[in-house]
Amino acid sequence: MNLRIPGPTPCPDEVLEAVGRPMMNHRGPEFRDIVLRVTERLKQVFQTKGDVLTLTSSGTGAMEAAITNVFSPGDKVLCVSIGYFGDRFADIAKVYGAQVQALAFPWGTAADPDRIRQALKADPAIKGVLVTHNETSTGVTNDLQAIAHVVKGEFDRLLVVDAISSLGSVPLPVDEWRCDVVATASQKGWMTPPGLAMVSMSQRAWEANTKATMPRYYFDLGSAKRYLDRGQTPATPAVSIFYGLDVALGLMLHEGMEGVYKRHARIAQRTRDGAKALGLSLLADERIASNTVSAVKVPDGVDGRKLIALVQEQSKVVIAGGQGAQEGKIFRIGHLGHVTEQNVDEALAAVGKALASLGYQHAKAGDGRTHA
């Protein structure tokens, strides 16, 4: 099976082998070594001298932690959304009592840093900005560096980033860009099964933490930090997933992060080119298209759900559908983590075959790269 959804992503054999290892005492010296090594390696990938805390949860748990650990009920928060997960970020903030000011951009477009500037200028009471680095639902990567320049450089507000489907696959130098809180999750570029989520905290974030009164217990990062100092976690962690992440981080650092980023860029470009060669259109403009997931429009007259089912049935390739308003209108191909050129070539060939079976004929005649 060629699993080409944007997470869970396929895991290398070495990682799966580690995940299947026997249990150990999560408060013993052997596990402490793993926790400390994983944390040190995560810091390298996050490019931060701050703290990185690892939680047993999905990425959504880390998004919740990112909010509740630095804000108080009533705090004004600017929630920048370019899709499904940006909306989720705002929803979590609302549930915990933030005064959410929504700044939404059409699905398939990126956030405009100038609009963020205007919003922050218009309301000095805004305490922080929530933003998605890479929007998994639309295959768009925001220009986080430019956004950070506005939020931190011009206004010095808290910058809270959902980097779940970007960090570890595309460059995100956390300290250099001055991101205060950055959340990611094991089942994306980290080539590890789901079950762990990782959150970085800057010095500024810890200062905010001391005053933040949103309720938190399981996701209390202060408690996580105190336990981490002795190589532990407050509650029993997903030991198996720690084993896997430990091995996966070794593989990533062995490849070298520059190599990882280049591979993602190259394979993403190949995916976009291949989709266009099939006569298909991308949801997002190429300049903002994600290097971890591509959202491709389902051609008129084709049933999106049938297409996805047929791709799996005919070719054992699993691609994802659209979320929310884009359900049935797009399909998504994940190309993050443990991914090769061959993986996306096969996925595109499978899409071409399924489209042909569904009677779709694309306009671009004579293009040798399309399906036969």
Next chain:
Amino acid sequence: MNLRIPGPTPCPDEVLEAVGRPMMNHRGPEFRDIVLRVTERLKQVFQTKGDVLTLTSSGTGAMEAAITNVFSPGDKVLCVSIGYFGDRFADIAKVYGAQVQALAFPWGTAADPDRIRQALKADPAIKGVLVTHNETSTGVTNDLQAIAHVVKGEFDRLLVVDAISSLGSVPLPVDEWRCDVVATASQKGWMTPPGLAMVSMSQRAWEANTKATMPRYYFDLGSAKRYLDRGQTPATPAVSIFYGLDVALGLMLHEGMEGVYKRHARIAQRTRDGAKALGLSLLADERIASNTVSAVKVPDGVDGRKLIALVQEQSKVVIAGGQGAQEGKIFRIGHLGHVTEQNVDEALAAVGKALASLGYQHAKAGDGRTHA
């Protein structure tokens, strides 16, 4: 390594093999089958016709979910504590704004149902009762049936149970005893690695849920229920741990739950007898001693931390220390989940050997079962 802590517990080979399987789409038909089968089997073990929701978190996350999904800030909650995890339950309730009335019993004793009756009689405003079924920190099992009789039968209040280290190992017929919310976690009697927590909700709990205003997002059980109806989870679940739990539940039901309960009772008794044969005292009276974990007093003059380290060093047996106020004063032997007579015999022999190395000589002369 003989892992004899009260969780994570050792996993059968078949479970570990399943845990190491490749990823699949968590929104696809194959995973839906697993989610629905796991849920159906969990209901059999919970003995409930209500709902059982599976969360990606440790047991503490399930405790948080158990509280925030049925209470509102300001609600009066009676928190019955007989140890470390009872205190944690109360702490979570406090963090989320409950008015906590603490009813604490000395560590090593069980909760007195009559004291619960008095507390409920004295304050009709108490909306619910939080109680630990089996207190992992002290090796004591509360008489949950008697407590439920008071809380439900006499006062009809919400009964919220931490059954993390009991359910699946000792009888807890959720519907028969009328427990409204019951939380447990994969790494205990379920013979599965940590990463999943399971929470049952009665009809009465769902009614409370509609009015409960404590903030919750990641742990929102209403959302979990809506997704479960189509065999999914709101966020990406710990897929590997689901694979493992699926296999483990098959093993448990194949053994038969009556067989599982009898095995736990038999091995627990053997552990207690063996500890006494070494001249050691149990923290708890035998009548309330847990069938999943035994807390044994460290003899006077012996350094508890050294004892535990030596047991591991000499015999490759991992036992647990005391928590909170009992740190250094007791050690704990876990005997839940995938456990045999031989496992506890070896653990006791290891303790005997380490005690001898530390110069401890017990009073009971001529007992053939003691260390040489």
